[in-house]
Amino acid sequence: MSDSEHAKEQPLVELDSQTGNSDQPAGALKDLLLLIFIHGFKGTDSTFSKFPERMQHVLSETINNVHVESVVFPAYETKGELTAAVVRFADWLTNLTVEREVASGLGGGAGKARVVLCGHSMGGLLAADALIEFVRTRPDQTAPLWPNIVACLAYDTPYFGLHPGVFKNTANQAAGYVKSAHDLFSATTSFFGGSKTTPVASMSKVPVAALPAPPPAPASPWKKWAPAAYAVGGALLAGAAAGTAYYKRDEIGVGYTWATDHMKYVGTLWEEDALHKRVNDLMEIEERMGVLFRTFYSYLPPSPPAHVAPRAFMILPKAPSHCVSHFLQAPNTIASDEIEAHTGMFDGKTNDGYYELGLISAQLIRDVMVASRSGNEDVVKHTAKHPSGEEGVLKLGEDHGARLMTEAADRSAQ
DSSP: OOHHHHHHHHHHHGGGGGOOOTTSOTTOOOEEEEEEEEOOTTOOTTTTTTHHHHHHHHHHHHSTTEEEEEEEOOOOOOOSOHHHHHHHHHHHHHHHHHHHHHHTTSOTTSSOSEEEEEEETHHHHHHHHHHHHHHHTSSSTTSOOSSEEEEEEEESOOTTOBOTHHHHHTHHHHHTTHHHHHHHHHTOGGGGTTOOOOOHHHHTTSOGGGOOOOOOOTTOTHHHHTHHHHHTTSOHHHHHHHHHHHTTGGGTTSOHHHHHHHHHHHGGGGOHHHHHHHHHHHHHHHHHHOOEEEEEEEEBOOBTTTBSSOBOSBOOOOTTOTTGGGEEEEEOSSOSSHHHHHHTTTOTTTOTTHHHHHHHHHHHHHHHHHHHHHOOHHHHHHHHHSOGGGTTOOBGGGOHHHHHHHHHHHHHHO
């Protein structure tokens, strides 16, 4: 580790002075805290880089008598229905929790392990849906939650969809990928219902966000997720181009099945009613059961002359929505655009807010962990609503720049 990196990490160690909770009796069996990291669409096991390890170290040093373990959910195929991925994840988490509880001497299935779900991008949706399903399938409404999930943290998870500005602001990069996207769709003429596609040469002269989308054939699977392209500003090819930039363009070109399977998965982002219901369910779970729910959103401040307004990867909720205080700003002043800020969120070289992100995340987790030890349900619920780790953090309700972005998204949708 370089001296500069070490210096940046010093604030994390300062959590030591706040540790406490010495009510754990001497020689007592260590508590078990599992940090579960879930990557997003087309992510990999390396999506989070060293972030899980750093979080494990910091929390081990700042919470008394606890064994902390970070586990990255193995890379999974992000295709088909999101519900299928949720089932796979829930099975995996259940088995993992039992195994770790047994290995720690806590008794398999005893619910002694505290679990924190940390999802990036679409991984946050997977984490949220798994939590909601665990709550829903309890034997009765008074039964405790198992696995014992104490927090659900999301990092740039588009709970309300992708911000339309993503496609406009990344048009220059996306234009370079239009040909790849065009080749994919040209190779599957039935996908367009036999309609004639726009020549690549002419597309390169048109702003990407303004490219028209050819109408689908009535029987085409495209009908199921066509709103995806239109809802984010415009067009199938605009979405394909920007999506290619983000979702590993080296895999473009393998054909129709790849496109339909994967777009069915991300099509979840445009089911507006389902998006709102998911967030409302998470808020209700926090209210009733004290499971902390927070979302960090990447925030690119204005950078004139090219960008006179702030930018974000995701659509943000609007006041007076009761969830606005649960969205926390994660500034990044060095990313060139929203996609780079999104994909580079867990690397200090591409996110100058990386260390602060880790510090706040660790403090939030520490707060709920300490509260859960109290055994007092009211303390747990209050801590979930008002964790001390948020002191000094700019929340969405206080973020004037975010309100400007939200208003811009509204205008784009009209």
